[in-house]
Amino acid sequence: MSVSDAVRIAENLKGRIGEGTYSRRARAILEHRRIAFKQGHWIVVFTGFTEPVLYLFSFGYGVGKLVGKIQVGPNHWVTYAQFIAPALLATSAMNGAIYDSTWNVFFRLKWDGTYKAMLATSLGPLDVALGEIGWALIRGLIYATGFTAIVMPLGIIKGWYGLLAIPAAVIIAFGFASIGMLYTSYAKSFQQMDWVNIVMLPLFLFSGALYPLSIYPAWLRMIIEALPLWHGIQIVRELSLGIIHWSLLGHIAYFFVMIVTGLFFTTRRLRALFMR
Amino acid sequence: MSVKDASQGPLISAKGLRKEYGAFTAVDGIDFHVNKGESFGFLGPNGAGKSTTMRIIAATLTRTAGEITVLGKDPEKSGPEIRAHLGVVPQQDNLDNSLTVEDNLYVYGRYFGLSKKYIRTKIEELLTFAQLEEKRGVKVEALSGGMKRRLTIARALVSEPEILMLDEPTTGLDPQARHILWDRLFRLKEQGVTLLITTHYMDEAEQLCDRLIVMDKGKIMAEDSPAGLIKKYSTKEVLEVRFGSDRNAQYSDQLRAMCERIEVLPDRVLMYSDDCEELLHQVVLAGLAPTTSLVRRSSLEDVFLRLTGRTLVE
Numbered sequence: 001m002s003v004s005d006a007v008r009i010a011e012n013l014k015g016r017i018g019e020g021t022y023s024r025r026a027r028a029i030l031e032h033r034r035i036a037f038k039q040g041h042w043i044v045v046f047t048g049f050t051e052p053v054l055y056l057f058s059f060g061y062g063v064g065k066l067v068g069k070i071q072v073g074p075n076h077w078v079t080y081a082q083f084i085a086p087a088l089l090a091t092s093a094m095n096g097a098i099y100d101s102t103w104n105v106f107f108r109l110k111w112d113g114t115y116k117a118m119l120a121t122s123l124g125p126l127d128v129a130l131g132e133i134g135w136a137l138i139r140g141l142i143y144a145t146g147f148t149a150i151v152m153p154l155g156i157i158k159g160w161y162g163l164l165a166i167p168a169a170v171i172i173a174f175g176f177a178s179i180g181m182l183y184t185s186y187a188k189s190f191q192q193m194d195w196v197n198i199v200m201l202p203l204f205l206f207s208g209a210l211y212p213l214s215i216y217p218a219w220l221r222m223i224i225e226a227l228p229l230w231h232g233i234q235i236v237r238e239l240s241l242g243i244i245h246w247s248l249l250g251h252i253a254y255f256f257v258m259i260v261t262g263l264f265f266t267t268r269r270l271r272a273l274f275m276r
Numbered sequence: 277m278s279v280k281d282a283s284q285g286p287l288i289s290a291k292g293l294r295k296e297y298g299a300f301t302a303v304d305g306i307d308f309h310v311n312k313g314e315s316f317g318f319l320g321p322n323g324a325g326k327s328t329t330m331r332i333i334a335a336t337l338t339r340t341a342g343e344i345t346v347l348g349k350d351p352e353k354s355g356p357e358i359r360a361h362l363g364v365v366p367q368q369d370n371l372d373n374s375l376t377v378e379d380n381l382y383v384y385g386r387y388f389g390l391s392k393k394y395i396r397t398k399i400e401e402l403l404t405f406a407q408l409e410e411k412r413g414v415k416v417e418a419l420s421g422g423m424k425r426r427l428t429i430a431r432a433l434v435s436e437p438e439i440l441m442l443d444e445p446t447t448g449l450d451p452q453a454r455h456i457l458w459d460r461l462f463r464l465k466e467q468g469v470t471l472l473i474t475t476h477y478m479d480e481a482e483q484l485c486d487r488l489i490v491m492d493k494g495k496i497m498a499e500d501s502p503a504g505l506i507k508k509y510s511t512k513e514v515l516e517v518r519f520g521s522d523r524n525a526q527y528s529d530q531l532r533a534m535c536e537r538i539e540v541l542p543d544r545v546l547m548y549s550d551d552c553e554e555l556l557h558q559v560v561l562a563g564l565a566p567t568t569s570l571v572r573r574s575s576l577e578d579v580f581l582r583l584t585g586r587t588l589v590e
Contacts, residue, residue, distance in 0.1 A: 006388040006435035010360035020355050028386040035379050036372065039415075113370025120336060120364040121387040121435070122356040275336050275355070
């Protein structure tokens with residue numbers, strides 16, 4: 001009896017590290033998402049990058065007129081729009097990633113049986129986690145590119161290093177999407193999912209997106225500095241304002257931990273849900 | 277074990293297979309084997325352990341104890357390879373409703389890593405098989421229940437599986453849709469695909485299965501062909517009589533004396549005999565005038581009732 005292509009492909013991975021967990025086909029899930037996206041989800045992406053642009057015009061130019069210049073370093077002053085633009089980019093990367101990795105994932109997990117269908121094939125749980133998170137990342141890239149394309153001609157983000165804001169936004173999206181999917185895969189009810197929205201808005205308002213943390217008392221600053229969005233904002237802000245410092249590595253390390261933790265526990269949870 | 281070796285012995289064989297969830301035992305140490313090209317059924321009520329057994333075979337559930345090999349391999353050690361051999365049709369359709377019929381087949385093929393070119397050709401064949409050629413560009417949410425089911429089966433065939441696993445394939449479908457589906461499954465069987473079917477419909481089991489096991493509370497109650505089971509555990513015919521709900525039980529002693537065996541159900545009495553026309557005649561002669569009576573052939577429902585004392589669909 002001849003062996004089917006599907007079997008031959010699966011047997012090629014026999015004995016490799018991570019067989020049963022990762023079949024090296026996360027791209028099949030990306031392809032699925034891309035096809036679904038072409039059939040009508042594009043409007044969400046459009047709103048995803050117009051939102052920070054609206055914030056930028058309202059706060060950057062409106063409130064900015066009242067605020068004047070902001071000091072970001074010794075002898076380094078920037079306009080209010082320049083101060084908040086990177087933070088808005090970081091926040092939109094977070095919002096897009098969380099949106100994709102929470103509500104969308106929750107429906108596929110609980111109602112559509114999408115992951116059950118995927119894991120009945122020769123795919124493994126890490127393929128599913130990486131594919132879904134990878135999609136959130138691609139959307140993060142699209143948001144960031146759109147936003148940067150609008151903001152750069154206005155002179156708000158300057159210089160070649162300003163372009164580094166785009167990969168930075170992708171790292172932020174990756175981190176948040178990993179944690180978002182981790183949370184969602186353990187969530188049981190709608191109520192638990194509502195907590196995501198409850199957490200997101202204050203995270204944006206108080207993480208130093210709209211004003212420097214120096215106005216906070218020391219204890220509050222320490223709390224904010226422990227939260228992920230602050231680190232995200234710092235990465236984009238420092239890169240786009242040309243403040244290159246060792247602390248940048250610390251912020252990136254923070255996201256690296258988020259990514260690894262998110263992927264590890266999401267994979268474990270998917271296995272427990274669908275393969276135990 | 278190589279593929280060649282596996283094709284000699286049974287495709288699937290289980291020994292002492294057990295699955296416990298905490299204190300609850302879903303599958304209670306069962307033995308069975310499935311041969312190549314066979315259509316094998318798991319018959320039992322909801323909660324009998326049929327789906328659990330199917331998931332263990334499909335390498336999406338681990339067992340608590342016992343042995344199982346699928347194509348000569350252990351599902352817990354060779355999950356992706358075994359799943360590449362299987363086509364899975366779950367109890368609840370899990371198609372992507374936002375995608376078209378065609379795209380559903382395409383993305384599923386990609387999950388197995390199949391090439392675009394291969395899948396594109398395969399899609400044509402599958403659409404014809406599922407009688408969905410005219411629906412290829414239609415989104416799944418617009419399909420009827422029967423069409424969705426056929427698409428789910430077509431999807432499971434995209435990888436050219438040796439074993440097709442169907443969990444309650446026609447539950448919730450109207451009679452016409454069921455017959456279309458059964459016809460499709462017959463064709464697959466003729467092509468040599470091994471079918472594994474769970475069902476709580478006795479007519480489905482009789483129609484589709486060469487051999488089946490009757491399960492209840494995680495245990496195997498009996499194993500044989502549908503005809504063999506009926507022969508072993510029931511009579512040729514059954515007489516169903518109704519006297520009205522309070523009198524069914526009242527007459528039971530008198531009725532029991534007239535035939536091999538009776539079953540008193542809340543709404544009717546089942547009387548087992550090889551000649552039920554004659555039996556009905558006796559019942560009437562004894563002055564017990566039933567309000568309605570029906571003579572029919574024995575079915576797997578009767579086998580189940582005999583084995584467990586309960587009806588299949590409650």
